[in-house]
Amino acid sequence: MRLLGGLLLLIPVVTGLLGPLVAGSTASTAAPSMPPGDGHPLGTDQLGRDVLAVVLDGGTTVLWMTAGALVFAYAAGFPLGLFTATQRFRRLGGTVLRLLDVVLAFPGLLVLMVLAAAGRRDPATLVLVAGMLQLPAVTRIVRAAALAPNHRAVVEALHLQGLPWWRIHIGYIGRSALGPILTDMGTRVGILLTLLASANFLGLGLPADSPDWAVLIERNNQALLTQPFAVFVPAVLLALLCIGANLSVDRALGRLR
Amino acid sequence: MWRYAAVRTGVAFGQTALVLVAAFGMTALLPGDAAASIAGESATRGQVAALRSRLGLDQPLPQRFWEWLTRLCHGDLGDSVITGVPVGSELGDRFAGSAILAAATIAVLLPLALATGVSCGLHEHTRLDRTLNTITVGLHAVPEFVLGLLLIAVFSVAAGWLPATAAGMSGPALLGHPAVLVLPVTVLLGRQLCELARQLRVGVAANARGPVARHLRLLGVGEGTVLARHVLPAAMPPVLQQFARTVEGLLCGTVIVESLFAMHGLGTGFVEAVRNRDIPSVQGYVLVFAGTIVVLNLLGDLLAYRFSPRGERGFA
Numbered sequence: 001m002r003l004l005g006g007l008l009l010l011i012p013v014v015t016g017l018l019g020p021l022v023a024g025s026t027a028s029t030a031a032p033s034m035p036p037g038d039g040h041p042l043g044t045d046q047l048g049r050d051v052l053a054v055v056l057d058g059g060t061t062v063l064w065m066t067a068g069a070l071v072f073a074y075a076a077g078f079p080l081g082l083f084t085a086t087q088r089f090r091r092l093g094g095t096v097l098r099l100l101d102v103v104l105a106f107p108g109l110l111v112l113m114v115l116a117a118a119g120r121r122d123p124a125t126l127v128l129v130a131g132m133l134q135l136p137a138v139t140r141i142v143r144a145a146a147l148a149p150n151h152r153a154v155v156e157a158l159h160l161q162g163l164p165w166w167r168i169h170i171g172y173i174g175r176s177a178l179g180p181i182l183t184d185m186g187t188r189v190g191i192l193l194t195l196l197a198s199a200n201f202l203g204l205g206l207p208a209d210s211p212d213w214a215v216l217i218e219r220n221n222q223a224l225l226t227q228p229f230a231v232f233v234p235a236v237l238l239a240l241l242c243i244g245a246n247l248s249v250d251r252a253l254g255r256l257r
Numbered sequence: 258m259w260r261y262a263a264v265r266t267g268v269a270f271g272q273t274a275l276v277l278v279a280a281f282g283m284t285a286l287l288p289g290d291a292a293a294s295i296a297g298e299s300a301t302r303g304q305v306a307a308l309r310s311r312l313g314l315d316q317p318l319p320q321r322f323w324e325w326l327t328r329l330c331h332g333d334l335g336d337s338v339i340t341g342v343p344v345g346s347e348l349g350d351r352f353a354g355s356a357i358l359a360a361a362t363i364a365v366l367l368p369l370a371l372a373t374g375v376s377c378g379l380h381e382h383t384r385l386d387r388t389l390n391t392i393t394v395g396l397h398a399v400p401e402f403v404l405g406l407l408l409i410a411v412f413s414v415a416a417g418w419l420p421a422t423a424a425g426m427s428g429p430a431l432l433g434h435p436a437v438l439v440l441p442v443t444v445l446l447g448r449q450l451c452e453l454a455r456q457l458r459v460g461v462a463a464n465a466r467g468p469v470a471r472h473l474r475l476l477g478v479g480e481g482t483v484l485a486r487h488v489l490p491a492a493m494p495p496v497l498q499q500f501a502r503t504v505e506g507l508l509c510g511t512v513i514v515e516s517l518f519a520m521h522g523l524g525t526g527f528v529e530a531v532r533n534r535d536i537p538s539v540q541g542y543v544l545v546f547a548g549t550i551v552v553l554n555l556l557g558d559l560l561a562y563r564f565s566p567r568g569e570r571g572f573a
Binding site: 235242250 | 390391394395397398399400401402403404406407409410414509510512513516527528531532534539543546
């Protein structure tokens, strides 16, 4: 039970990271949507590609997109949160928070859909927007975590020593707020995984011939009856990835409390 | 209470104003041209231009915003530029579909969340608590389309017990075919159960251990009464906030489930409207989504305020 999350996570992550190294050719050479048979242990997909090779190849995209969105959300949200927590810019910080709350009011997928309709349909935009959608929550968490150390005597002493703003805030306050921030990063991985996979399923990010698991599921959905493996295998891997990530974070949080 | 309600409602009006601007702002975001999209690819430039002026697309943005607002005040959302049907009636139709799905989910969700949350909260850190927690977190984690497809594969394709699609059924028709609702409701339940049960668990656990409950037990009040009359109401404020978020998710965040099961609801309607560059419809949908969120948050805050102990009422 204790290691369940980690074990579940291991399978898709190893597949995603090492899969491309051992995957065979993903050229479309065979007939489309064939059940398992000669040379294709899991059959072929709707483009006539070997399902095993495509699945081994397709785990990387979801991993790097999630990582990218998380890095972007924090690269923007961390300084913004520290800024809104500073005593000196209190008024301005409040306004920033109110504005960010408006972003929070729109369901993430709907925003992605409008952008896709506006012709912005590429993985980089998807990652940026998914990260941006996390900005209100990240800013609030960082702000809340930084408010308490902000009022300590240490900070006053550092001010009196004449240290520059960024040294105090990033060096001291940022460091002492690290606990809640790491916790939030964990939960956000789960949120981003679901959001990005759903967006790819709706065709809002990666191209239709990408080996990405979510794209595979969507494309082969029609042939569920004749070639279930092309849907089943990526679906189970994606489910394992999401469940494993969430359970591991949940367990780690339980230990922290 | 009334003072808080008045201020909070004022905030909601402010948010509504922002929503109106945002809903109209979507027009500027969609560079598309409804005119080009209606006229088709074979249309000449002149035809498109004529269509643009007929639709009023050639006027400056502020003027269009003003005209849209005045019509909105008369309850007129305009007509769909694709089908010509009034946006209002299309929205009502779609809303009925989504509302039926949401109501069916809530009818199952509430007792289930109550049972899970209370039993976990009363038996904190036991094997039961850990097992239920693992299951709900796991269900919550699986993306809806993955869970939905796996369920379809098992229960519709392999076993043949349940229909895999609600294609061609509008809102009220769903009521005549409850079997259609089983799989979509299950997927939505998996998504929503975790957070609601978790809030209940934390609240029940904290209050069941608290001094009030201990005192009542010493007075000889039965365990059932302590739970129902004191522990649960005290645990309510965060649960109500979370419930507002749940209803919001069920009305505005069901795009995936609706498109997976081909249901006639707000989510699929929005997808179609965006794809067709049907700007009046897109504006209508954004208004409904954002308006629902504003209203539900208002209700959630007011109820949470009503349930919180007098001493802890902040002005947030």
